[in-house]
Amino acid sequence: MSKPIVAIVGRPNVGKSTLFNVLAGEKISIVKDTPGVTRDRIYADVSWLNYDFTVIDTGGLEPETNDEILKHMRTQADIAIDTADVIVFVVDLKQGLVDNDFKVADILRRANKPVLLAVNKVDNFEKYQLDVYEFFNLGLGDPIPVSSASKLGIGDMLDQVVEHFNENAKEDEEEETPKIAIIGKPNVGKSSLINKILGENRVIVSDMAGTTRDAIDTMVKYDHKEYIFIDTAGLRRKSKIKEELERYSIIRTVTAIEKADVAVLMIDAVEGITEQDAKIAGIAHERGKGIIVAVNKWDAIEKDNKTMKNFMADIDTKLSYMLYAPKIFISAETGQRLNSLFEMIEMVLQNQALRVGTGVLNDILYEATALKQPPSDKGRRLRIYYITQVSIKPPTFVLFVNDKELMHFSYTRYIENKIRETFGFKGTPIHFITRERKEK
Structure with missing residues (x-):
């Protein structure tokens, strides 16, 4: 919710x-x-x-x-x-x-x-x-x-x-339909993408006027499944002041991400990934939403056999905190890879709601700590007693330890990677909560 x-x-x-x-x-x-x-x-x-x-x-x-x-x-x-x-x-x-x-x-x-x-x-x-x-x-x-x-x-x-x-x-509780926010900086092709999705006749169902005057939440049916698409492109107000416009679009983005289950971050292939893209991606990551990076206007680029690889590497460098996000190269104009985009959305939705049994988690934890010893400080070593999953959307895990201060960020990252090696969790951030338990 x-x-x-x-x-x-x-x-x-x-x-x-x-x-x-x-x-x-x-x-x-x-x-x-x-x-x-x-x-x-x-x-x-x-x-x-x-x-x-x-x-x-x-x-x-x-x-x-x-x-x-x-x-x-x-x-x-x-x-x-x-x-x-x-x-x-x-x-x-x-x-x-x-x-x-x-x-x-x-x-x-x-x-x-x-x-x-x-x-x-x-x-x-x-x-x-x-x-x-x-x-x-x-x-x-x-x-x-x-x-x-x-x-x-x-x-x-x-x-x-x-x-x-x-x-x-x-009102919210009744809505179980997955919500997808199309986010990105102005003029990256967000509206074109939504129009393309709607233009395919098998998709359009109805327009639901959102609470906002510009952004319309659109109900979409694709492959017998319903989705609600939230468009943040509704920047019809022409503001003379750049700051005001920027503030307005960020507020719009935050609102859309807040309502969504999965955010599709659109990046302009011609421009490459910018600081503003990274800022917008950070909002979705911070709020624990599923995320897909969609590089638009891919058809407009001169390519050789290294183009895609280099572009991927650039995204990974600038969005290094979310290597879990799958990437897809699309064209909103021609509808190239729209099918794959929907498949990806489905995958991310499933991963956001994935629950892992406590037994399996503790097996992974046991193996991880055996392979790489937990950090120590001034002669005191971190001990992790137990791990369990407490919620989904995003998947959230509690680690019970002897001393919170010793739970270093890099070791949490190491455990996250071990969990991802087994279960993937592609497209979704994973949250960890550390709790202290006094030694008996």
Whole structure:
């Protein structure tokens, strides 16, 4: 089941980034709203009560004039409406209600999404109670007083955020159809691929309008199986500001990956693999999704007998943390190797859901530790007592050890490779959790 997405919206300098950092539990974006500073960490995973969700910070650009601010706020509101399950609209107690707050409130009210109004910079609830009530005028329900800087009222706000999750969860449970996200940088051919898949008559079933205005989740039937394709290509908004466009496409990508079981990363064969490709791939890897690397426009390249080998090597170098991802060379224009792409998707879906018996796992572990001794430090050696698989999507294993500090990253990688040698797990990341068990 995909994690719900919570978007934070608000004017510049109302404290969005501070709130985001408090929720993320670490200083990841510098709080001064300098253009581009918060760009790298746009999203963070948050746990509250028994809920896990993703928080997205929609904007940190500082427009020049009032008109610009409103235009930027509208873009933010649009991003939030497009992608989020719950929207947190942050306003500033110290600045009071301003005209732009009303305009954005109007857009959000019509969105049919749960909107929570957080009044920030309230460092004394009793003293400022009446000032908080002023924000009732926005017509977004009860204002929630918070102080991001002093971390006050955050818990009450999160209680209200997670109350809205259950409404969406019910719809999710019914959907067992595998979801496939086509991801990649703009103009790499994502739409062409989806159109090609749909253009084959045996495939098209229906268009389901997604929650978003641009991205349409499309139901596809292929070889008697149904899939939902999530298209992230819906960047119809032409933004003059490069950062805003980039931020928007990253948020879109995060949302699509979050909803998907398998992500197909499209790379432009003519351009080769870029830093932006690696960034997008990293998001899917980090979130434990199945992944396939599809090199598009392969038909447009002059080839000799080394071309494919060299291209593969380049991908492996730049995506060295995900050598498990299968690669396929396609053409969205001609439909070359579409059949193989579907076969690959099926394989990855199966590997994501693969469960391995505890007995077999411990045999592999025993053999692995016999072949290569676990690391030691200051005379103390790592002992791994036991391994068991606790979940799927992605396959997750718990290792019980005598001392967590001794469980070196490279040794975890070694055990992962041993498990992959036996079971493959091609196309899916594997997660490990290390637990300490006191020696008897």
